[in-house]
Amino acid sequence: MRFIPTTSSDKKNMMDSIGIENVEELFRSIPSEYLLQEPPGIGEAMSEQDVTQFLSELSKQNVSFDDASCFIGEIAWYHYVPSIVQSVTSMPSFYTAYTPYQPELSQGTLEAIYEFQSYMVHLTKMDASNASMYDGASAAAEAMIMVLAANRKKTALVSSLLHPYLKKVLYTYALPRNINLVEVPSDDGSINHEALQKLVSDDIGCCIVQSPNTFGIIEDLAEISSILKERKIASIAVVLESFSLGLLQPPGEYDFDVVCGEAQSFGMYPQFGGPGLGYMCVAEKYIRKMPGRIIGKTVDVDNQPCYVMTLRAREQDIRRNKATSNICTNNALCALQATVFLSTVGQKGLRDLAKRNFNHAHYAFQELNDVEGITIPYKKPFFNEFLVQFNKPLDYVRDELLQRDMLISKNNFADYFSYLKNSVILSFTEMNSKAEIDLLRDALKEVLK
Amino acid sequence: MKKNIELLYALSHEEKTGYKLPYTEITQDYVNESLPNDWVRKELFLPNVSEVEVARHFFNLSKLNYGVEDGMYPLGSCTMKYNPKMNEHVAQYDGFQKTHPLQADNTVSGNLFLLFDLEDMLCEITGMDAFTLSPAAGAHGEFTGILLIRKYFEDKGEADTRTIILIPESAHGTNPASAVAAGFDVEEIKSTATGEVDLDSLREKLSDKVAGIMLTNPNTTGMFESNIKEIAALLHENGSLLYYDGANLNAILGIARPGDMGFDIVHLNIHKTFSTPHGGGGPGAGPVGVKEHLISYLPEPIIGIEDDSIELPDMDIEEKLYRMNRMDKSIGRIRLTDSSFSVLVKAYAYILTLGEEHIHEVGENAVLNANYIKAMLKDFLYSPIALPCMHECVLSASKLENGITALDISKRLMDYGFHPPTNYFPLIIPEALMIEPTETETKEEMDRFITAMKTIVRESKENPALLKSAPTNTPIRRTNDTKAAKDLDIAYKRR
Ligand SMILES: Cc1ncc(COP(=O)(O)O)c(C=O)c1O
Numbered sequence: 001m002r003f004i005p006t007t008s009s010d011k012k013n014m015m016d017s018i019g020i021e022n023v024e025e026l027f028r029s030i031p032s033e034y035l036l037q038e039p040p041g042i043g044e045a046m047s048e049q050d051v052t053q054f055l056s057e058l059s060k061q062n063v064s065f066d067d068a069s070c071f072i073g074e075i076a077w078y079h080y081v082p083s084i085v086q087s088v089t090s091m092p093s094f095y096t097a098y099t100p101y102q103p104e105l106s107q108g109t110l111e112a113i114y115e116f117q118s119y120m121v122h123l124t125k126m127d128a129s130n131a132s133m134y135d136g137a138s139a140a141a142e143a144m145i146m147v148l149a150a151n152r153k154k155t156a157l158v159s160s161l162l163h164p165y166l167k168k169v170l171y172t173y174a175l176p177r178n179i180n181l182v183e184v185p186s187d188d189g190s191i192n193h194e195a196l197q198k199l200v201s202d203d204i205g206c207c208i209v210q211s212p213n214t215f216g217i218i219e220d221l222a223e224i225s226s227i228l229k230e231r232k233i234a235s236i237a238v239v240l241e242s243f244s245l246g247l248l249q250p251p252g253e254y255d256f257d258v259v260c261g262e263a264q265s266f267g268m269y270p271q272f273g274g275p276g277l278g279y280m281c282v283a284e285k286y287i288r289k290m291p292g293r294i295i296g297k298t299v300d301v302d303n304q305p306c307y308v309m310t311l312r313a314r315e316q317d318i319r320r321n322k323a324t325s326n327i328c329t330n331n332a333l334c335a336l337q338a339t340v341f342l343s344t345v346g347q348k349g350l351r352d353l354a355k356r357n358f359n360h361a362h363y364a365f366q367e368l369n370d371v372e373g374i375t376i377p378y379k380k381p382f383f384n385e386f387l388v389q390f391n392k393p394l395d396y397v398r399d400e401l402l403q404r405d406m407l408i409s410k411n412n413f414a415d416y417f418s419y420l421k422n423s424v425i426l427s428f429t430e431m432n433s434k435a436e437i438d439l440l441r442d443a444l445k446e447v448l449k
Numbered sequence: 450m451k452k453n454i455e456l457l458y459a460l461s462h463e464e465k466t467g468y469k470l471p472y473t474e475i476t477q478d479y480v481n482e483s484l485p486n487d488w489v490r491k492e493l494f495l496p497n498v499s500e501v502e503v504a505r506h507f508f509n510l511s512k513l514n515y516g517v518e519d520g521m522y523p524l525g526s527c528t529m530k531y532n533p534k535m536n537e538h539v540a541q542y543d544g545f546q547k548t549h550p551l552q553a554d555n556t557v558s559g560n561l562f563l564l565f566d567l568e569d570m571l572c573e574i575t576g577m578d579a580f581t582l583s584p585a586a587g588a589h590g591e592f593t594g595i596l597l598i599r600k601y602f603e604d605k606g607e608a609d610t611r612t613i614i615l616i617p618e619s620a621h622g623t624n625p626a627s628a629v630a631a632g633f634d635v636e637e638i639k640s641t642a643t644g645e646v647d648l649d650s651l652r653e654k655l656s657d658k659v660a661g662i663m664l665t666n667p668n669t670t671g672m673f674e675s676n677i678k679e680i681a682a683l684l685h686e687n688g689s690l691l692y693y694d695g696a697n698l699n700a701i702l703g704i705a706r707p708g709d710m711g712f713d714i715v716h717l718n719i720h721k722t723f724s725t726p727h728g729g730g731g732p733g734a735g736p737v738g739v740k741e742h743l744i745s746y747l748p749e750p751i752i753g754i755e756d757d758s759i760e761l762p763d764m765d766i767e768e769k770l771y772r773m774n775r776m777d778k779s780i781g782r783i784r785l786t787d788s789s790f791s792v793l794v795k796a797y798a799y800i801l802t803l804g805e806e807h808i809h810e811v812g813e814n815a816v817l818n819a820n821y822i823k824a825m826l827k828d829f830l831y832s833p834i835a836l837p838c839m840h841e842c843v844l845s846a847s848k849l850e851n852g853i854t855a856l857d858i859s860k861r862l863m864d865y866g867f868h869p870p871t872n873y874f875p876l877i878i879p880e881a882l883m884i885e886p887t888e889t890e891t892k893e894e895m896d897r898f899i900t901a902m903k904t905i906v907r908e909s910k911e912n913p914a915l916l917k918s919a920p921t922n923t924p925i926r927r928t929n930d931t932k933a934a935k936d937l938d939i940a941y942k943r944r
Contacts, residue, residue: 005891015817018823026820029675058559059559064545075786082468097728098729105923112729114941134585172783176599177630247484274550326591327588336507336728347493347496352470362479
């Protein structure tokens with residue numbers, strides 16, 4: 001077995017040192033009835049050549065973005081990943097290392113994560129960031145739990161225009177904590193401010209909004225924040241398409257208390273769902289209540305600047321059942337990917353990329369708007385995706401597009417908003433050329449005729 | 450080695466860049482006409498640096514880290530085994546990476562096949578009846594598993610009465626934290642001197658309020674719960690469920706299965722047992738397996754097959770596999786996407802490599818190695834447990850002279866080129882040093898480690914200052930953690 005280096009003479013030597021005749025003696029504490037007589041049925045062992053060939057074939061059974069144009073977003077986006085990202089995350093001492101409990105041997109990870117936290121703080125315009133969360137949904141759920149615990153409240157307002165999956169995760173996390181979720185109604189594709197105004201009361205501990213929202217539309221964060229601030233209700237903004245932070249005023253600019261979400265767009269392919277990268281950024285007053293790891297700068301005994309995990313007394317290994325969260329392993333390598341990505345594209349590159357996404361999506365909007373059989377229900381400022389409604393069954397349209405090497409989402413928004421029959425989110429990034437968009441337009445003209 | 454590496458912010462200059470936008474024929478700028486001006490971002494504080502500076506920066510940073518290729522990484526409870534290169538390679542196939550979680554099922558039959566087959570293999574390996582591959586890490590799996598327990602009792606109309614999860618005091622911190630996150634009260638049960646469940650304490654705590662127990666087996670002191678049969682019987686007679694924390698599954702991989710021991714739910718740490726890298730703290734994956742009676746509570750989505758007469762593996766099953774979202778009794782959704790797919794691809798490649806021939810060698814060699822280290826060191830460091838251990842051995846620095854602690858030993862080990870063992874865990878053993886060599890360690894490297902440990906113990910008597918001032922051979926030395934918390938600096942500030 002090529003990952004086990006022990007020879008039979010090593011084995012013999014070790015058994016002699018231990019004072020046993022055979023390895024089975026070491027398993028005597030396991031009641032014999034539990035010892036397997038047959039190996040688990042997992043098939044014959046395969047060589048590397050066979051595994052790679054098999055998996056290569058398997059991967060080719062998928063329709064990948066190399067085979068078809070991808071117009072899917074919602075929770076993950078297809079962006080270009082510069083070669084250097086892969087190169088850095090392939091460095092063995094980055095990807096094989098454990099959580100940096102021993103700072104003397106982990107300055108590489110620690111400094112990189114400090115840079116990640118710095119980038120996220122400036123991107124969101126908040127005071128602090130943690131070292132990462134699992135994904136955008138668990139980040140939002142943990143933000144809700146953190147804020148409600150701090151405010152000693154049990155009710156959270158949630159925008160009805162959170163992505164349906166994000167909303168479902170919030171419900172999953174809220175239930176065991178006896179947190180009530182009250183949905184804020186929408187109006188014409190964005191949060192209904194009057195309805196929000198009516199819902200705010202002293203019982204409410206926080207309000208969670210997503211922007212761009214599940215329809216891709218940018219919420220009026222200034223207005224929402226001021227409604228909430230007036231009643232001293234903590235505000236949580238969720239940004240899933242982190243590229244939008246390159247073009248849009250960040251929630252921190254409007255005094256949000258927490259900004260969290262998904263940063264998969266920063267250097268990670270969609271990978272059929274993961275891993276992506278959850279992040280959480282907070283205002284000063286929540287720093288010591290944040291879940292997860294936080295990296296801080298300090299000095300060593302020689303007064304050399306260095307980095308360590310800090311504010312550890314919040315965490316599960318110390319506080320156990322009183323910890324702010326149960327998170328232990330996070331998404332550190334994904335945070336490194338994002339850090340390398342952001343370092344490479346820089347301030348200018350991220351602005352350019354965000355604008356490029358905006359322009360491509362708006363070109364697509366303009367072209368699709370005139371296609372007969374397409375209705376665009378909401379026409380408000382959006383970032384890089386928008387909702388369209390077809391005059392034919394969505395499954396039919398999706399299959400027809402697939403025949404023409406185009407991928408659209410499996411999510412029919414009618415499943416979540418019954419009044420939106422045959423509707424789907426179309427997403428456009430720097431990866432979708434004008435030619436691709438024109439082909440999509442022409443295909444839809446034909447299919448919807 | 451460069452010791453102090455400036456942040457990239459320090460190298461930033463507006464003329465530098467590491468990126469150029471691609472060509473596009475869409476040249477119209479829609480921002481002015483389509484976005485209210487005050488919604489446009491004004492200021493963005495990120496560095497502008499060239500690609501070569503990025504490459505050097507991270508390459509130099511990586512040199513300050515210690516990884517599995519640097520040498521022995523005997524972190525107990527963490528299973529720092531070798532991460533096969535093949536795993537990284539296959540996970541990067543375009544056909545996997547460049548697929549979207551919201552693609553229609555008929556366009557991702559390769560992915561669905563892989564996940565379906567992996568679920569099946571994990572069932573075989575653990576003795577469970579079904580798996581969800583969604584959880585993002587061990588603790589996320591625990592949260593999911595305890596929600597399943599909650600739902601199970603809700604369904605039986607006992608949710609209001611079954612409010613307690615029992616957890617041994619030797620358990621990992623995520624166990625109690627996850628049980629609380631899933632809405633339960635935690636009661637600790639005492640551990641015996643070997644970290645096993647104290648049966649008297651367990652009997653005392655059992656009542657009709659107990660929903661379940663979370664056990665790690667082998668436990669966190671590296672001992673197999675020899676009374677597991679009795680424990681399972683006690684809990685089941687009480688109508689309660691058994692949860693298996695799979696962090697230590699490596700010890701019994703291919704040798705015994707939690708499902709056969711009476712566990713109703715297990716989570717696996719893919720990033721431990723199944724060789725996927727720890728990434729400096731993640732990402733991992735924490736699949737959860739259940740017995741038949743809990744299947745209907747699993748989180749969405751479930752991967753199903755239209756015709757279960759189809760034999761796997763047989764790749765001509767296009768359009769037969771599908772994801773199913775709504776099940777009436779499901780605990781719901783636990784994450785945005787369906788799984789940490791690329792981590793699971795790596796685990797799948799690893800299991801294919803082990804196969805039926807080799808899988809038991811993992812547990813055997815992991816256990817042999819740990820016992821070897823224990824045998825060689827037990828006369829030098831206090832060994833609180835005399836019996837053979839499983840995949841990790843716990844030694845203690847508590848009997849050393851001159852006020853030497855587990856931390857001092859750990860720091861001095863760095864000077865000898867090793868990553869230290871886990872220290873101060875489990876909490877029930879004072880000054881614990883928990884050593885887990887894993888099956889992929891060579892005898893030669895373990896012998897070097899043993900020699901280093903013996904030398905350090907000698908130094909602790911003859912020249913304790915060497916230990917107290919260690920490490921001296923590392924990029925930085927002991928850190929001022931108090932200052933880190935007091936003068937909090939957790940992000941670079943604009944000057
Ligand atoms: C015994 C035990 N249980 C649970 C966990 C939590 O797993 P994770 O870090 O993947 O969340 C760990 C990991 O450190 C562990 O050692």
